[in-house]
Amino acid sequence: MSTHSLVRDDVQQAPEPSAPAKVTGVAGIALIVDLIAIALMLYSVKLLRDYNHGNTASTIVGVILLLASLGPLWPTFQGFLGAGKRAKLLGDKQLVAARRAAARGREDTAIGIGYGAAVLIVAGVLLLLLTNSGAVADTFLRIDAWRQSFNEEIHAFWINVWVAVVSFILVLIFGLILAIMRMLPGRAGAPLRLIATVYCDVFRAIPAIVTVLLVAFGVPLAFTFTQTWNVAWLGVLALTLTYSAYVAEVYRAGLASIHPSQTAASRSLGLSYAQTLRAVLVPQAVRRMVPPLMNDFISLQKDTALLSVAAIPEVLQVAQYWESKLFNLAPVTLAALFFIIITIPQARFVDYLINRDAAKRAGG
Amino acid sequence: MAFLEINDVRKSYGHTEVLKGVSISVERHEVICLIGASGSGKSTLLRCVNQLEEVNGGEILIEGDTVTGAGVDINRLRRDVGIVFQSYNLFPHMSVLKNIMLAPTMVAGVKDKEAREKAMTLLESVGMAEKADAYPDNLSGGQQQRVAIVRALAMEPRIMLLDEITAALDPELVGDVLEIVRELAHDGLTMLLATHEMGFAKEVATQVCFLEQGSILEKGPPEQIFENPQEERTQQFLSRVVKSGRL
Ligand SMILES: Nc1ncnc2c1ncn2[C@@H]1O[C@H](COP(=O)(O)OP(=O)(O)O)[C@@H](O)[C@H]1O
Ligand SMILES: [Mg+2]
Numbered sequence: 232m233s234t235h236s237l238v239r240d241d242v243q244q245a246p247e248p249s250a251p252a253k254v255t256g257v258a259g260i261a262l263i264v265d266l267i268a269i270a271l272m273l274y275s276v277k278l279l280r281d282y283n284h285g286n287t288a289s290t291i292v293g294v295i296l297l298l299a300s301l302g303p304l305w306p307t308f309q310g311f312l313g314a315g316k317r318a319k320l321l322g323d324k325q326l327v328a329a330r331r332a333a334a335r336g337r338e339d340t341a342i343g344i345g346y347g348a349a350v351l352i353v354a355g356v357l358l359l360l361l362t363n364s365g366a367v368a369d370t371f372l373r374i375d376a377w378r379q380s381f382n383e384e385i386h387a388f389w390i391n392v393w394v395a396v397v398s399f400i401l402v403l404i405f406g407l408i409l410a411i412m413r414m415l416p417g418r419a420g421a422p423l424r425l426i427a428t429v430y431c432d433v434f435r436a437i438p439a440i441v442t443v444l445l446v447a448f449g450v451p452l453a454f455t456f457t458q459t460w461n462v463a464w465l466g467v468l469a470l471t472l473t474y475s476a477y478v479a480e481v482y483r484a485g486l487a488s489i490h491p492s493q494t495a496a497s498r499s500l501g502l503s504y505a506q507t508l509r510a511v512l513v514p515q516a517v518r519r520m521v522p523p524l525m526n527d528f529i530s531l532q533k534d535t536a537l538l539s540v541a542a543i544p545e546v547l548q549v550a551q552y553w554e555s556k557l558f559n560l561a562p563v564t565l566a567a568l569f570f571i572i573i574t575i576p577q578a579r580f581v582d583y584l585i586n587r588d589a590a591k592r593a594g595g
Numbered sequence: 596m597a598f599l600e601i602n603d604v605r606k607s608y609g610h611t612e613v614l615k616g617v618s619i620s621v622e623r624h625e626v627i628c629l630i631g632a633s634g635s636g637k638s639t640l641l642r643c644v645n646q647l648e649e650v651n652g653g654e655i656l657i658e659g660d661t662v663t664g665a666g667v668d669i670n671r672l673r674r675d676v677g678i679v680f681q682s683y684n685l686f687p688h689m690s691v692l693k694n695i696m697l698a699p700t701m702v703a704g705v706k707d708k709e710a711r712e713k714a715m716t717l718l719e720s721v722g723m724a725e726k727a728d729a730y731p732d733n734l735s736g737g738q739q740q741r742v743a744i745v746r747a748l749a750m751e752p753r754i755m756l757l758d759e760i761t762a763a764l765d766p767e768l769v770g771d772v773l774e775i776v777r778e779l780a781h782d783g784l785t786m787l788l789a790t791h792e793m794g795f796a797k798e799v800a801t802q803v804c805f806l807e808q809g810s811i812l813e814k815g816p817p818e819q820i821f822e823n824p825q826e827e828r829t830q831q832f833l834s835r836v837v838k839s840g841r842l
Pocket of ligand 2: 638639759
């Protein structure tokens with residue numbers, strides 16, 4: 232062996248066997264968190280019953296909430312058991328077994344803390360709603376106000392739905408045209424490339440609400456034949472102009488994400504650029520475009536509420552009418568609820584698609 | 596005039612000159628091996644031949660007709676010049692069979708049924724017939740590379756360019772792929788190939804070119820290059836290859 236040997240057994244000592252982690256301390260913290268959460272929940276449930284004048288429904292809900300808030304005590308208790316086991320095994324000099332018991336105990340404890348914290352948050356939110364003898368609940372969540380405005384609002388919401396769907400179909404088409412313009416090659420394509428680029432930059436820079444105002448009030452003045460149109464169509468126009476700029480970007484990024492070696496392989500077989508696009512690039516890119524397109528669709532649905540500034544009778548416009556009539560915000564909360572109900576499943580679906588693709592890529 | 600003439604070809608990326616005046620002439624049925632260190636310009640040279648890269652100087656002729664510069668029908672040229680890449684580059688969204696049939700049906704106008712039969716025959720000849728309906732991601736590297744060779748052959752190219760086609764493969768898969776190239780050489784297909792497999796080059800090459808920093812430093816029949824290299828740089832390169840266990 233030379234003096235410059237890469238292997239240095241002589242100076243590298245074997246490490247001490249690692250000791251089992253401590254458990255009792257964290258279990259104590261878990262117990263404190265759990266107890267505070269239960270106490271807070273008890274108080275919030277009392278407020279809930281008071282607010283509802285002690286009726287049966289509120290009593291049942293209160294009992295369920297209280298029982299649920301006891302849940303985190305069980306894993307915390309398991310954590311304490313683990314701590315005891317660890318101490319006993321350590322006394323018997325069973326190091327590995329003690330380490331495992333400690334690890335399990337800490338995991339149980341962590342669960343106790345996590346669920347305890349969740350109870351704390353739920354109880355806190357409930358408290359916030361009911362404090363001040365229910366001021367928050369009275370402002371946002373009045374059931375009688377919901378009952379009165381529900382029919383008109385759900386009818387108005389239909390406008391939001393069809394405006395969103397029609398706009399997005401137009402956006403998919405117009406965005407594609409913009410994307411193709413932006414990808415035209417060579418000097419011949421330069422002017423169209425520039426126009427498309429400027430368009431995308433400008434319409435992504437203007438706040439959507441400004442575009443809605445300009446289109447809804449400006450277009451009927453500038454193009455008088457549109458005065459006979461249903462104003463919702465002007466909303467469609469404004470949203471299409473705005474979202475096409477975003478969607479063009481999604482198309483472009485999707486195609487750019489396909490590795491250049493795919494183009495090289497296709498072109499080297501004699502396929503033209505257009506054939507390469509059609510047979511090789513687009514089919515691969517579409518899969519990657521779907522989640523960002525869905526995301527844009529979701530934000531477009533929410534932005535249909537912007538049409539309220541143009542006196543288009545969509546859901547927010549109607550909700551605001553009821554708000555001023557009842558001097559209460561509950562009708563607006565109801566509009567928010569409609570958006571939540573249609574948007575959340577879509578958002579979950581996008582996440583599912585993204586996770587599925589990620590899993591596929593990780594799997595090779 | 597040789598079948599393929601590469602005359603004083605120059606290629607730069609920005610300010611770095613990657614090919615500094617390379618000349619090679621390839622006769623019909625010849626198998627020319629390009630050897631040289633990584634980064635010496637082998638891939639770039641091959642990509643220039645089928646115009647995946649534009650040359651900055653010199654010219655390339657196939658059967659006396661220049662294929663570089665403006666006005667050349669690139670798609671037509673590429674039907675005659677097949678290329679196989681180190682990283683296979685199969686189309687992952689198509690089955691093996693569709694990968695092979697794509698160019699014949701789309702570019703050469705071959706009927707679907709005919710293209711399918713041809714593809715199956717080719718797949719059989721490389722022992723891949725039972726994988727016709729599989730997707731590239733479910734194949735081993737060696738299997739993917741065999742499909743990639745077949746995909747290029749399906750266009751009936753007059754010359755094949757092979758760019759280190761075994762470099763990404765596990766050692767035990769190299770043999771199957773090289774066996775196919777050996778057969779193609781035996782059948783008289785004209786080939787220009789970059790390789791690190793010196794033993795293989797020695798066996799199939801009619802001529803070996805040693806590329807060093809964008810220039811051909813030495814060329815000649817394999818016996819001369821491998822057993823009696825004239826240039827000191829060639830000797831150094833080969834002795835490094837011997838140390839790495841590749842010869
Ligand atoms: N697209 C590119 N842009 C800039 N430099 C490149 C590009 N492709 C290759 N090169 C450079 O050209 C040189 C030759 O590369 P390459 O032809 O791939 O060599 P080899 O195939 O012999 O390993 C290398 O120095 C590499 O960094
Ligand atoms: Mg290379």
